[in-house]
Amino acid sequence: MNVKTLRIILPLVPMILLVAMVAAAFAAHGWDVEATLFAEDPARKMENLIAPDVMAGGDSFKVSDISISDDGRKISLEVEFRSPLNVPVTVKELSADIAADGGSSRLSLQDEVKILPNKSATLEIAGLLNGTPSTMGTTQLPPNLTIKLEIGGIIIEMAEIP
Amino acid sequence: MTRVNVPGVIAGLLTITLPFLGAWWHLTLGTDALVVSAAPFEVVTSIFGEKMTSPLFWWFCLGLKLGVIYVGVVLLAGSVLIASDDHTAIADELIRFGSTKLMYLIIMFVAALLIAITLANQSSGLVPFRINLPYLIGSDVISASAEGARITIPIGMKLTWAFGAAVLAAMLGIVARVYQKKM
Numbered sequence: 001m002n003v004k005t006l007r008i009i010l011p012l013v014p015m016i017l018l019v020a021m022v023a024a025a026f027a028a029h030g031w032d033v034e035a036t037l038f039a040e041d042p043a044r045k046m047e048n049l050i051a052p053d054v055m056a057g058g059d060s061f062k063v064s065d066i067s068i069s070d071d072g073r074k075i076s077l078e079v080e081f082r083s084p085l086n087v088p089v090t091v092k093e094l095s096a097d098i099a100a101d102g103g104s105s106r107l108s109l110q111d112e113v114k115i116l117p118n119k120s121a122t123l124e125i126a127g128l129l130n131g132t133p134s135t136m137g138t139t140q141l142p143p144n145l146t147i148k149l150e151i152g153g154i155i156i157e158m159a160e161i162p
Numbered sequence: 163m164t165r166v167n168v169p170g171v172i173a174g175l176l177t178i179t180l181p182f183l184g185a186w187w188h189l190t191l192g193t194d195a196l197v198v199s200a201a202p203f204e205v206v207t208s209i210f211g212e213k214m215t216s217p218l219f220w221w222f223c224l225g226l227k228l229g230v231i232y233v234g235v236v237l238l239a240g241s242v243l244i245a246s247d248d249h250t251a252i253a254d255e256l257i258r259f260g261s262t263k264l265m266y267l268i269i270m271f272v273a274a275l276l277i278a279i280t281l282a283n284q285s286s287g288l289v290p291f292r293i294n295l296p297y298l299i300g301s302d303v304i305s306a307s308a309e310g311a312r313i314t315i316p317i318g319m320k321l322t323w324a325f326g327a328a329v330l331a332a333m334l335g336i337v338a339r340v341y342q343k344k345m
Contacts, residue, residue, distance in 0.1 A: 003251050010236065010259045014229040021225030025218045036218045048212075087210040152210050153192025155314040 048086060060084050061145070064122065068129060076126040077107060085151065086117045092155070093148035094123055105129050165345065170241025170257055170338030176331035177234030177264055181227035186325035187275060187298065190318040201324065202271045203227040230267070234331075236260035241338060244345065254342060261339035265332040272298070295319070 029035040065078040075098065083089045094109035107127035115121040146159045185199035185206065199206045203226035207214045240256025243249045279295050286293045291306030301318040 003255050006252060006255050010255070013232055014225075017228050017232065018222065018225040021221045021228075022218065025221030028221070029217055037216055039215045039217055151192070152195030153190075153316055154195045157312040157314075159310040 073129055074126060075105060075107065075129040076124055079123045079125060080120055081113075081115065081123050082120040083115045083118055087152060088117055089115045090150040091115065091121070091123055091147065092150050093146070093157075094125055095146050096125060097144040098127070165245045167241035167244050167253075167257065167338050167342055167345065169334045169341050170237055170244075170261070173264075173331050173334035173338050174234045174236075174238025174241055174260065176327060176334065177237060177260075178231050180234070180264075180324070180328055180331065181230055183324035183327055184322065186271065186322055186328060188318075188320050188322065191315050193316075195315070200271075200275075202267050203230055230264070233260050233263045237335060237338065240342075244342065257338060257342045261335040261342075264328065264335055268328055268332050 026033075026036050060082050062080045062082075063077055064080045065076075067076050067078075068074070069076075077096070077098070079094070081091060091109065091113045093112075096107050097104045098107055105127045107125040110124050110126055113121050113123055144159075146157070149156045149158075181203055184201070185204065186201040187199075189198040189200070190196070194211055195209065197206075197208045204223045205219070236256050237260030240253045240258075240260060243253035243256065246253070275298060279297055282295050283293055289306075291304060293304055294302055295317060296302055296319050299320050301316065304315045304317060306313050
């Protein structure tokens with residue numbers, strides 16, 4: 001082999017390799033362009049991160065219990081939170097205002113809670129009470145609910161969740 | 163006295179191993195919300211641990227990996243073949259071809275990343291939040307607020323030791339070319 005031939009062949013080999021690999025990709029997927037471009041529909045993969053019934057509009061929050069301490073100074077709400085995601089979520093902060101005849105009380109999450117993908121967890125929010133709360137006996141969320149979530153290291157803070 | 167081009171042999175062997183050393187650069191959003199591990203011959207993207215793949219891209223990257231191995235083999239062959247007086251011209255040609263390709267690959271890879279980061283930073287006017295991404299290495303935080311919601315995304319970028327190995331191989335390739343001319 002002389003140098004001139006080598007000079008032509010050397011750069012040709014990588015190009016042939018690339019073309020052969022692209023052809024192999026299509027051949028391996030029955031020359032189906034969509035199947036060759038995407039192993040799985042990216043939109044469907046993203047949808048899979050969100051629980052299907054939440055996509056349909058299911059409620060994530062529900063008050064499951066309200067209790068007042070014996071001395072009547074502290075109120076606790078147990079809020080059931082169903083994770084709308086198929087990835088682990090940590091509730092770092094949760095707070096809400098609860099109306100009482102003497103004004104309003106600010107309730108805050110006692111400890112941050114880790115929730116497994118698509119699972120529920122009970123969050124306890126508590127605060128000092130000023131009078132009789134007007135939400136006693138209901139499962140409605142108190143107003144001015146704010147929440148701080150951590151999802152995969154991303155912090156999401158939401159205020160006044162309806 | 164041996165007439166083997168030693169820098170070329172080392173550069174060739176190092177180049178052959180490069181596709182097996184993993185990604186050259188990592189981009190992380192959050193902790194594992196989005197992880198991009200990139201090299202000129204592979205880009206692995208995972209969202210919350212779910213890998214996003216394209217068969218076509220995978221095969222294309224396989225071609226690039228084989229191409230890098232091919233460049234390493236060519237450089238190695240030229241560096242060894244120079245010992246034979248009958249094949250000096252061919253060895254010269256092999257080293258001439260194999261010695262610079264990795265450097266071009268590194269330059270293109272770094273340039274592509276810098277262009278992508280610069281475009282992302284320039285796009286701050288188009289999106290409702292400030293983007294100030296670090297250039298190749300470093301960390302920052304993107305924050306956005308809208309209608310009572312606020313999102314904070316930590317961003318981290320780092321070059322890996324595999325990138326260092328690639329730079330070393332490319333430098334040795336250049337040294338091999340200069341050394342070849344002096345032999």
